[in-house]
Amino acid sequence: PDGIGGAMNASQTNFKSCCGKVICHGCMYAMEEEKKKGGEKCSCSKDGCKNFCPFCRVHMARSYEEDIDRIEKLMERDNAEAFATLGGLYAQGSHGLRQNSARANELLLKAGELGCGTAYSSLANAYHSGRGVEVDNEKAKYYFELAAVKGNANARYNLGAVECKAGNHDRGMKHFIIAARAGNEYALETVKDGYMDGLVTKDEYACVLREYQMRQDEVKSDQRDKAAAARAEGRWVP
Numbered sequence: 001p002d003g004i005g006g007a008m009n010a011s012q013t014n015f016k017s018c019c020g021k022v023i024c025h026g027c028m029y030a031m032e033e034e035k036k037k038g039g040e041k042c043s044c045s046k047d048g049c050k051n052f053c054p055f056c057r058v059h060m061a062r063s064y065e066e067d068i069d070r071i072e073k074l075m076e077r078d079n080a081e082a083f084a085t086l087g088g089l090y091a092q093g094s095h096g097l098r099q100n101s102a103r104a105n106e107l108l109l110k111a112g113e114l115g116c117g118t119a120y121s122s123l124a125n126a127y128h129s130g131r132g133v134e135v136d137n138e139k140a141k142y143y144f145e146l147a148a149v150k151g152n153a154n155a156r157y158n159l160g161a162v163e164c165k166a167g168n169h170d171r172g173m174k175h176f177i178i179a180a181r182a183g184n185e186y187a188l189e190t191v192k193d194g195y196m197d198g199l200v201t202k203d204e205y206a207c208v209l210r211e212y213q214m215r216q217d218e219v220k221s222d223q224r225d226k227a228a229a230a231r232a233e234g235r236w237v238p
Contacts, residue, residue: 064095068095068097090103121147153187156184160173
């Protein structure tokens with residue numbers, strides 16, 4: 001399934017077409033709060049301008065067209081996240097682009113080849129559901145595997161689901177355990193169910209639970225919590 005995240009997923013980060021960086025919301029929020037205090041200047045040199053990327057200080061894109069133009073320039077430098085981002089825009093039909101699932105899949109494939117595990121995971125989901133391609137569960141599994149190798153916890157969780165559906169419960173549970181250790185909360189719940197059903201030992205479950213919590217602690221920050229609160233209250237838009 002789409003949208004199953006690990007300790008920190010795509011909904012907690014933003015891709016910046018100006019510098020080609022993926023920045024977590026906590027860092028963005030903290031830098032923008034500092035920006036409000038003054039002292040930092042936008043690269044456009046306009047007096048008092050505060051509409052700039054807190055990471056590279058380049059003025060934010062003034063239109064969808066400018067944003068896409070920046071993304072395409074990053075693609076010329078083989079920026080994997082740029083390919084994945086434009087693929088996402090085509091998949092959604094946003095930023096003034098006509099929805100084109102086939103084009104989205106082409107871009108996701110290139111992003112994956114350049115090292116983006118999330119892109120491979122999205123491509124696997126496309127084959128699983130038939131978005132822009134014929135449904136092909138073997139290809140879906142193949143791209144989930146490539147994404148999992150690159151550390152994508154979503155793909156690892158989905159591999160577990162694929163194996164369990166095929167009746168390979170032991171193999172599926174191994175995937176769930178790896179995904180849970182990487183911080184995937186849904187995988188942790190599945191491992192818990194496996195423990196209750198006798199598929200996972202008490203020691204295995206205790207170890208997974210500890211590693212899951214360690215992963216959560218690694219990515220936890222006051223800045224990210226403040227960003228999430230501000231976003232929920234409508235005080236801040238990443």
